[in-house]
Amino acid sequence: MLKSLIERLQHGDRLALARLLTLASRGERLEEMSAALPQTSAGSRVVAITGSGGVGKSTLVGKLIELIRAHGQTVAVLACDPQSPLTGGALLGDRFRMPDRTDDDGVFIRSLAAPSGHGAIADHLDVMVRLLDRFGFGVILIETVGAGQGDTVIRDLADVLVLLVQPEMGDDLQWEKAGLPEVADVVVVHKADLPSSELVEAQVRSMLALSKDSHIPVLRVSARTSQGLEQLWETIAGIPSRRVLHNDDGAGLLQAAHAVLADWFAAAKADRLPELQQLLSQWQHGRLNQAEAASALVQLLQREYGAPHEKPGVH
Amino acid sequence: MARKPSTRVVLAKVGLDGHDRGIKIVARALRDAGMEVIYAGLWQTPEAVVRTVADEDADWLGLSLLSGAHLTLVPRVLQLLRDAGLEHVGVLVGGIIPEADIPKLLEIGVARVFGPGTALDEIVGFLRERHGATHA
Numbered sequence: 455m456l457k458s459l460i461e462r463l464q465h466g467d468r469l470a471l472a473r474l475l476t477l478a479s480r481g482e483r484l485e486e487m488s489a490a491l492p493q494t495s496a497g498s499r500v501v502a503i504t505g506s507g508g509v510g511k512s513t514l515v516g517k518l519i520e521l522i523r524a525h526g527q528t529v530a531v532l533a534c535d536p537q538s539p540l541t542g543g544a545l546l547g548d549r550f551r552m553p554d555r556t557d558d559d560g561v562f563i564r565s566l567a568a569p570s571g572h573g574a575i576a577d578h579l580d581v582m583v584r585l586l587d588r589f590g591f592g593v594i595l596i597e598t599v600g601a602g603q604g605d606t607v608i609r610d611l612a613d614v615l616v617l618l619v620q621p622e623m624g625d626d627l628q629w630e631k632a633g634l635p636e637v638a639d640v641v642v643v644h645k646a647d648l649p650s651s652e653l654v655e656a657q658v659r660s661m662l663a664l665s666k667d668s669h670i671p672v673l674r675v676s677a678r679t680s681q682g683l684e685q686l687w688e689t690i691a692g693i694p695s696r697r698v699l700h701n702d703d704g705a706g707l708l709q710a711a712h713a714v715l716a717d718w719f720a721a722a723k724a725d726r727l728p729e730l731q732q733l734l735s736q737w738q739h740g741r742l743n744q745a746e747a748a749s750a751l752v753q754l755l756q757r758e759y760g761a762p763h764e765k766p767g768v769h
Numbered sequence: 770m771a772r773k774p775s776t777r778v779v780l781a782k783v784g785l786d787g788h789d790r791g792i793k794i795v796a797r798a799l800r801d802a803g804m805e806v807i808y809a810g811l812w813q814t815p816e817a818v819v820r821t822v823a824d825e826d827a828d829w830l831g832l833s834l835l836s837g838a839h840l841t842l843v844p845r846v847l848q849l850l851r852d853a854g855l856e857h858v859g860v861l862v863g864g865i866i867p868e869a870d871i872p873k874l875l876e877i878g879v880a881r882v883f884g885p886g887t888a889l890d891e892i893v894g895f896l897r898e899r900h901g902a903t904h905a
Contacts, residue, residue, distance in 0.1 A: 469854060472826035480774050541798035549821065550810040556817040562824055565807045632820060743870075 460490045463589055468562065471589050476563055479579040487581060491588055498587040501690055502608045503620030504598040509645045513677045514618065518595060519561055521551055521687050526593035528560035528581050532583070534576050534599050537567035543672035548597060563589065568599045575599070575608055585609060609637055613695040616640045616686075619658060621650040623735055637695050640672060645675035646681055718755040729754055777902045781809035781818045783846065786836035789887075791863065794830065798889035804896070820850040822858055826886040829896060839866055842872065843900040847878050859899060863887070897905060 456477075477483055503511050503518075515531060522529045546565035555561045560699035566576035575598050576582075586594050598608055610614050617638035629662035641662070643655045651674050658672050672687050675682035722730045733754060737747035782789060789811055796806045797903050808822050822830050830841060833874075843862060850858055861876055863883045871882045882893055882898070 469823060471827075472824055476777075476826040537805075540804075541801055542803040544805045545796055545800045546805060546807045550808055554814075554817050556814065556820045564824060565805075567805050603837065 456486050457490060460487070463585065464492070464591070468559075471585060472564070474585050475582050478578045478585060479566060480494070480710055481574060481578055484526060484578065484581055487586075489765055491584060493512045495584075497589050498583075498591055498594045499614075499691075499707070500587075500594045500599065500612045500694070501614045501616060502596040502612035503616050503618065504608060505600070505620075505642075506623070506642070507600050509620045510677055511618055514642070515548075515551040515595055515597050517677045517680065518687065519555070521683055522593050523558065523560055525687070526592070529593040529595060530562040530564070530586040530589070531595045531597065532566055532576070532579065532586075534566045534568040534579075536599050539570040550715075562586070562589075575611075576708050579608075579723050582609055608728045614639045614690050614693045616642055616690065617655065618642045618644045620645045621648045621654050621766055623654070636678060638688055641670060641672045641685070643672065643674045643681075644677070647677040647679050650721040665749070715752065715755060718759040719751075722755060723727040727754075727758060729758070732733065735736055774784040774827065774868065776804045776896060777807065777825060777827045778829040778831060778896070779807045779809055779818070779822050779825055780833070781813045781821065782811050782816055782833050783813050783818055783842045784834065784836050785812065785836045786834060786838075786896055787811060788835045788864075789833075790825045791835075792831070794890060795863065795889070798893060799896070802897070815845040815849050817845055818829040818855055819855065822850065823835075823853055823854055827858060828900065829859045829861060831863060833864045834866070835864040837865070839864070840870060843874055843879065844877055861895075863890075863892075 457737055459470045459474050474487065480485065486662070502669055505511055510534065515533070519529055521530065531549075533546070533552075535544055535546045535548055537544040544567035546567065549563045552563055564582075566579075566582075568576045575596065576744070579596065583594055583596070596608065596612060601661060615638050617640070618641065619641065641658055643651050643658065645651065655672055655674055659668070661672050662668050673682050673686050673689060675686050678682070730751075733742075733747065733750055736742050737744070742750065776799075778799055780792050780799075782792060792794060793808075794893050796808050796838065799806045805829065807825050813821075818830065821827075824893070830846070832846065832872045834842065839862065845861075847860060850856060850860070861881050861883065862877065866874065866882050866884060874882055881895055
């Protein structure tokens with residue numbers, strides 16, 4: 455049955471996609487699904503939208519759907535709402551705020567219940583993203599339950615993480631607590647039609663500057679007036695993908711490993727690590743061949759910078 | 770880790786009818802009974818409701834009508850569900866439905882009609898009983 459569902463998915467059958475998403479959300483037959491899905495990504499761009507409740511995530515996603523369609527791309531939405539820790543029930547009301555595009559096969563919206571304490575997103579979202587990618591959606595929007603520590607979980611899943619804040623959330627100290635602007639790729643001051651949005655933009659900018667994150671774009675956007683929407687989408691489109699492509703053959707992971715090693719190597723150079731100088735000198739003088747030296751380098755960097763003895767300045 | 774599958778219910782109002790107090794109370798009751806409720810909201814077309822049921826892979830569709838248009842809109846929804854290959858989805862109707870129309874709705878495939886004064890437990894009980902039978 456699973457095999458035929460995946461075959462149907464590849465032929466663009468929405469009902470098969472819907473059923474596979476249900477199976478994935480319930481954690482059923484995940485391994486089989488992973489094995490049966492095509493290995494290579496169809497190249498979807500995954501954009502996560504996070505922010506506190508009431509900040510306008512669903513409304514903005516609704517506007518983005520229209521914009522993405524106007525740009526000629528297809529779009530799928532995974533909209534997470536909280537699941538009651540007491541009853542397991544959930545009232546999923548996100549799609550209620552999204553546009554009615556009944557006749558448009560280029561839009562797919564799925565509401566998901568996110569258990570409490572799971573990082574503000576539904577379980578097995580990674581598998582669901584893969585299903586939507588293999589179905590062929592150009593853009594996948596993930597809407598979280600709310601901002602917080604869960605944003606670091608979603609960060610690994612998405613190419614771009616957009617954090618929404620709004621005016622009247624509190625004084626400037628609140629930015630140190632509300633949301634985690636430093637994990638975002640773009641910060642949106644939403645409801646920009648409200649009078650104090652310029653002040654909020656300034657506060658967010660100064661806070662980001664304090665933590666050396668001033669390169670993170672801060673944009674004022676209003677879903678109500680559509681102010682800043684085009685610019686937001688342009689900004690999102692211009693951000694290079696951070697996500698590791700989850701190729702099952704491990705190519706993406708290998709690429710990520712290269713990046714980790716490069717970080718460690720840069721840190722070792724900056725620290726003028728004596729062991730590194732020694733190793734380089736041994737190699738330069740031919741006392742080690744290239745393979746031996748490379749292997750020794752990996753071991754050295756792992757010993758010095760790998761978990762659990764993480765050093766400052768390295769991530 | 771497999772999670773206990775919960776019933777997924779789409780609740781919607783079709784047609785020109787702005788009375789959503791009842792459907793929101795039902796949404797809350799089903800949520801508190803551990804179900805996943807997708808609230809699609811007011812002024813839905815039959816086509817939009819069926820699209821929602823399809824994409825959300827719902828087990829049940831609950832329609833609320835207080836407009837008097839139930840004999841026009843409900844058959845249309847049922848037909849579109851069949852056209853979309855969604856005949857396995859159970860359909861409930863709530864709202865103001867005259868006694869005389871209830872058998873007509875049941876005859877065309879509505880699983881149950883819940884009128885004013887229905888206890889919330891009755892709706893929950895009905896879905897629980899049926900869920901076990903159809904989604905083993």
